[in-house]
Amino acid sequence: MKKLLVLFALVIVVAGVVITKTTVKAQDNIESKDSSVIQDDTIKSEVVTLDQTKEENTDLTKSTILLGGEKKSGFNFLTIIRGLFGMAVLVMIAWLFSANRRKIDWLVIGKGLAIQLLLAVCILYIPFVAYFFEFVGKIFVKILDFTKVGSTFLFGNLMDMNSIGMIFAFQILPTIIFFSALTSILFYLGVIQVVVKGFAWVMVKAMKLSGSESLSVAGNIFLGQTEAPLMIKAYLPKMNDSEMLLVMIGGMATVAGGVLAAYIGFLGGDDPVQRVLFAKHLLTASVMAAPGAIVISKILMPQTEKIEEQADVKMENIGSNFLDALSNGTIEGLKLAANVGAMLLVFFAFIAMINFIFTKVGSWVHLNDLIDNATHGNYDKLSIEFILGYLFSPLMWAIGVCKEDITLLGRLLGEKLIASEFVAYTSLAALKSSGNAVYGSFTEYKSIIMATYMLCGFANFASIGIQIGGIGGLAPNKRGFLSKQGLRALVGGSIASLLSATIIGMILG
Structure with a gap:
């Protein structure tokens, strides 16, 4: 030791x-x-x-x-x-x-x-x-x-x-x-x-x-x-x-x-x-x-x-030979691309369906307004993104993410585990490009880079x-x-x- x-x-x-x-x-x-x-x-x-x-x-x-x-x-x-x-x-x-x-x-x-x-x-x-x-x-x-x-x-x-x-x-x-x-x-x-x-x-x-x-x-x-x-x-x-x-x-x-x-x-x-x-x-x-x-x-x-x-x-x-190897690689790549495209289609549709149900439930029990007020508008309703963000936010704080971005990275980690890293990187790209801050929805540049490393892996169910x-x-x-x-x-x-x-x-x- x-x-x-x-x-x-x-x-x-x-x-x-x-x-x-x-x-x-x-x-x-x-x-x-x-x-x-x-x-x-x-x-x-x-x-x-x-x-x-x-x-x-x-x-x-x-x-x-x-x-x-x-x-x-x-x-x-x-x-x-x-x-x-x-x-x-x-x-x-x-x-x-x-x-x-x-x-x-x-x-x-x-x-x-x-x-x-x-x-x-x-x-x-x-x-x-x-x-x-x-x-x-x-x-x-x-x-x-x-x-x-x-x-x-x-x-x-x-x-x-x-x-x-x-x-x-x-x-x-x-x-x-x-x-x-x-x-x-x-x-x-x-x-x-x-x-x-x-x-x-x-x-x-x-x-x-x-x-x-x-x-x-x-x-x-x-x-x-x-x-x-x-x-x-x-x-x-x-x-x-x-x-x-x-x-x-x-x-x-x-x-x-x-x-x-x-x-x-x-x-x-x-x-x-x-x-x-x-x-x-x-x-x-x-x-x-x-x-x-x-x-x-x-x-x-x-x-x-x-x-x-x-x-x-x-x-x-x-x-x-060279051409045969090229053809085989192309066919395997086509299979992988088709799998990725189909997976994203299904997972985004599934997430939308689950969020629709969560939003309805949140409306019935008046959770949506509470979430909106508690998060200062960062989340305006009950959703998978809200649940995952706060579920993994303590871990994100522990690894050094600034407090303003912990729910965003927590959400990305959850999306990676439940869906795939492709879904999570899609969200990262959208968050990086949205919002009024210099770094999109993120407060710090470091959060974007840490998310890039965190999502780089096939670890999902x-x-x-x-x-x-x-x-x-x-x-x-x-x-x-x-x-x-x-x-x-x-x-x-x-x-x-x-x-x-x-x-x-x-x-x-």
Whole structure:
């Protein structure tokens, strides 16, 4: 335990020094600029000016969001305390759900948390690392542009409509199809296998993982919760309980590359600066989720058996040649896009139906007026959004969200768990663009970024069934374990994403 505390203290100190130096430089750069650009009051007044041109509005929005992030003070005593408190709360929740509390290897847990923190600091504050992730983010943005060319050919003027539904149907869903095809090509060429093996090697050496589970978790950074286990199909039937739970939580805590590209397009809109900004944060969230999933998994079900560190990527032939791989990836992407579209249609319709019932009940018992007065107009009736927002608001406060935004993030977390991360990201995009504040309906820029990390994962109730069907099909002898541990995996995946959000919130200050 002493080693754990010393290790984590050193990481906090090093991170604090790095961020402090970077923040001082950033503040000096900001202060040297024209005061008409950086003063919050000026920005706010310009944002609401009605006679601005479209181009001026776009440039101002970019500056507002970017300056909002840069003007944060970074690490200070209060943010460190809030961050450490939030991390402690999340670890405690995982400990309460643990299957074997006495066997938890706290040194491994400490290493995992330290790796998560160092990843976040390096990606956001170390220049060459930040530039690399921005470069990868720009690649994702370019992929969105390539997709738009094909979508414009197919849908024509429908691509120019600005309603959320049109954007999603004719811009976001095609992105999923194209990226699925691209992923298939990268697999055919062996690129993804090499990158995954590199990540897996680091995890084996740093966190005492078996080769098979590390390959699966590393694969989840790029692939979905049923695709990544395909790489270790031969090992799945022989995995012990701790390894199998990590495979499940790794799938719940991360997202596939195809939907990651879709989120970038959805949150960034048509603004290239915002696209790169959210691409960088979503990529960071995806990478941070891997050690986070390991930390929470090894608390929920500690490793008590001998492990095999060696494992090879073994995957069925994805295509007989380049064109065959491209075609197979396109077909799989079409299936995924159709599933996502159908799921959103049903869930939004279902939420509307439930809200209609709640509103009627609230009207009959005079709850709607009470809610309107109690929330100062933030919620004007009994609804799912109101219930979820206040149900999860204590947890949102614990992880460091400002008090003005805790119900908004609580609502988003609830939507993710009950429906899906797509539904929640849809709400986040709408909230980010609505309201009179500089940051839409949010009070702080940090809340938007923390929500981006918190929602970046497949942890929802539908995923339990997906894993039972997908992973259970690869290893029928594990179907019982998958069914029994589904809820524990859901909790673990959610906590892993919340852990990333907590760390990023602590760093942003």
